Amino acid sequence: MAADTETDRTSVVTYVPSHQKTEWKNHAADLGMTQAEFIRTMVQAGRKDFTLETENPVEPDSPTTDPGGDDLESQVLDALESNDALSWDELVKSLSSDFEDRLESCLEALQRQNRIQYSGRNGGYTTIDQ
Template sequence: MADDDRVAVKTYVPQYQKEIWRAQADALEMSQSEFIRTMVQAGRQEFEIPSDQSSAGAPTGTESEPDDEFADRILEVLERNGVLGWDGLVEALIDDVEADLDAELQRLQDENTIRYSGREGGYVVTNHD
């Protein structure tokens, strides 16, 4: 697997927390995955997880590693569109994310890894073991 291949990360939160995150993602016109990924990365800006886990979450004052893939996306958007303000840049990046999401959802459905369930109100993982 290449370093830039995407993999699923699963976590469990109370229903009320998911609803809060969903509302915040909708307000920012982001997918839930992109919202959570962005919030995790934003939280890591000032925190580093120590290897011994005894002081997990304690500020270290170190910067997180640069996200070269995201920086490349920003540069591509600016080269494609020219001068963009904050809102225009966010919108262009969201459009790119939505296009990527659409392509990945289609690929996962073609592989029968996920399917859309109207009954469940969204995409679900199929039993592909």
């Protein structure tokens, strides 16, 4: 039987100072990620700086259906491996919580930079005229 390169997985082993592993482990926990998910995400994020600027940046030879780098497949597998089974709603909630955290952080940063503000009068966030 031929190997399916789309679903084959392999391990990567690396050695780092113990303080660095501890820092990565804590950061992963803060983000609600497994250590493996955290490291994959950070490596993929770093690789984006090494691709050519194009209208639709693509990772070379990406085996995923999301060659831009979000790697949804790994996130789904990690969520399912951490649980016995997840319903559609549970899986959506598991995968979307990261987005809500990122959005909140982004909104807080934009408010600190005085680029946006919350306007009760307008019923939501608005940009601040510079």
